[in-house]
Amino acid sequence: MTRPASVSPRVRRARRRDRRVYTRAHPLLFALLAAVRGRAVVRLGRAVVVHDGAAYREALTRVPLDRTAAGTTGGAVRRLSSGGGLFDQEGAGHRATRRSIAQGLGADGVDRLRPVWRAVLERRLAPLRDGRPVELVALARELSGATVGALLDIPAAPEAVAGAAARAAALAVRDHLPGPRRPGTSRAAAEATARLEALLSPGDSDAGVRSALAVATVNTTVAALPRAVAWCADAGLWDQAADEELRPVLVGELLRVTAASPLLPRVAAEDAVLAGRPVRAGDRLLLVARHAVRAHRDAPDARDPAPAAVARLVFGAGPHSCPGARLAHAQLDDLLAALAPYRPVVVRSRVDRGAALPGWRSLTVRAGAVPPHAEAPR
Numbered sequence: 001m002t003r004p005a006s007v008s009p010r011v012r013r014a015r016r017r018d019r020r021v022y023t024r025a026h027p028l029l030f031a032l033l034a035a036v037r038g039r040a041v042v043r044l045g046r047a048v049v050v051h052d053g054a055a056y057r058e059a060l061t062r063v064p065l066d067r068t069a070a071g072t073t074g075g076a077v078r079r080l081s082s083g084g085g086l087f088d089q090e091g092a093g094h095r096a097t098r099r100s101i102a103q104g105l106g107a108d109g110v111d112r113l114r115p116v117w118r119a120v121l122e123r124r125l126a127p128l129r130d131g132r133p134v135e136l137v138a139l140a141r142e143l144s145g146a147t148v149g150a151l152l153d154i155p156a157a158p159e160a161v162a163g164a165a166a167r168a169a170a171l172a173v174r175d176h177l178p179g180p181r182r183p184g185t186s187r188a189a190a191e192a193t194a195r196l197e198a199l200l201s202p203g204d205s206d207a208g209v210r211s212a213l214a215v216a217t218v219n220t221t222v223a224a225l226p227r228a229v230a231w232c233a234d235a236g237l238w239d240q241a242a243d244e245e246l247r248p249v250l251v252g253e254l255l256r257v258t259a260a261s262p263l264l265p266r267v268a269a270e271d272a273v274l275a276g277r278p279v280r281a282g283d284r285l286l287l288v289a290r291h292a293v294r295a296h297r298d299a300p301d302a303r304d305p306a307p308a309a310v311a312r313l314v315f316g317a318g319p320h321s322c323p324g325a326r327l328a329h330a331q332l333d334d335l336l337a338a339l340a341p342y343r344p345v346v347v348r349s350r351v352d353r354g355a356a357l358p359g360w361r362s363l364t365v366r367a368g369a370v371p372p373h374a375e376a377p378r
């Protein structure tokens with residue numbers, strides 16, 4: 001990867017827009033993490049902030065982690081859900097759950113799900129053909145809700161699934177962030193999770209696993225897809241998106257720079273050593289995926305991509321690494337393929353300040369070009 005010293009105005013514009021999802025929603029946290037990112041690993045009291053890719057991987061694969069501690073993703077899942085699921089599991093139980101979902105998210109599973117989201121793309125992107133705008137957050141919500149419905153084989157409406165998963169995650173994050181919170185947040189978070197579980201698995205003993213899957217799918221997809229398209233449009237990457245060979249590489253690059261799950265809060269279960277420094281049991285580890293993959297430095301470029309081992313870190317590492325990575329790649333690939341002939345431009349973007357993950361509340365695009373063969377998107 002050899003980046004030019006100067007950055008083009010279009011890349012600067014793309015970066016400026018994308019940074020707003022952090023600076024408008026979490027200005028203090030963003031400023032704090034940016035201020036200390038010059039060092040690979042920084043201790044701030046009992047918190048250890050990890051910016052460097054190698055140290056991030058080491059924290060996820062070598063440091064024993066307390067999967068149920070308060071203030072971690074697993075802790076939130078355990079506290080809110082009736083049975084807990086995946087994020088808070090360990091050992092043989094965790095491996096068994098992973099096996100149970102592997103089929104649905106492997107190559108065959110993704111092929112089986114593909115027609116579901118392609119139908120959403122075809123219908124939702126049709127207005128581009130007539131020069132009308134398309135709202136991509138609504139598209140991503142329906143696409144992810146429909147995908148979860150098909151994955152879990154439930155009849156619930158896609159919008160209802162996406163809405164319930166977004167609300168449960170937003171309240172869970174609010175509930176476990178440090179600092180003051182509105183009275184009733186914990187109760188509201190538990191109620192939102194119960195509603196999601198009832199929607200996904202009425203009477204099912206796997207309720208925790210199913211809701212963990214829905215929350216992980218909906219929130220990352222709704223954050224990642226619109227941000228990736230905005231990057232592509234603002235930075236002028238539609239030529240790469242239109243190229244069958246470059247597009248899969250571009251997909252990896254866009255998933256890297258958008259780092260949909262940009263900060264992994266974890267807690268050390270035992271004393272350990274991380275990047276040569278001591279970590280004590282109970283220390284809070286703030287693993288900054290965005291910095292580990294150099295999203296803040298290296299713009300996406302399919303002709304000069306980051307090494308795959310670095311880009312992959314947005315999906316975590318080790319036994320808990322994201323089982324939905326293949327699905328996320330396939331969905332963004334199809335979305336870019338469908339959009340590329342129209343060379344869309346962003347006409348409006350509004351940050352979602354209340355979402356669990358940094359992203360847009362609305363992102364509207366319209367065609368910037370008439371496709372050579374004006375035909376339906378794939």
Ligand code: HEM
Pocket residue numbers: 060086087088098105212213216217220221224255259260261264289314315316317318319320321322323324325327328
């Ligand atoms: C842009 C899209 C996505 C990103 C950036 C992302 C990122 C992540 C990250 C960072 C983790 C934690 C990994 C770790 O602790 O090492 C994770 C876990 C997980 N993800 Fe994703 N994810 C994405 C999409 C998806 C999708 C589409 C699904 C489901 C279809 C999914 C399901 C899960 C599940 C179930 C876990 C928990 C795994 C476990 O604890 O064993 N994710 N993801």
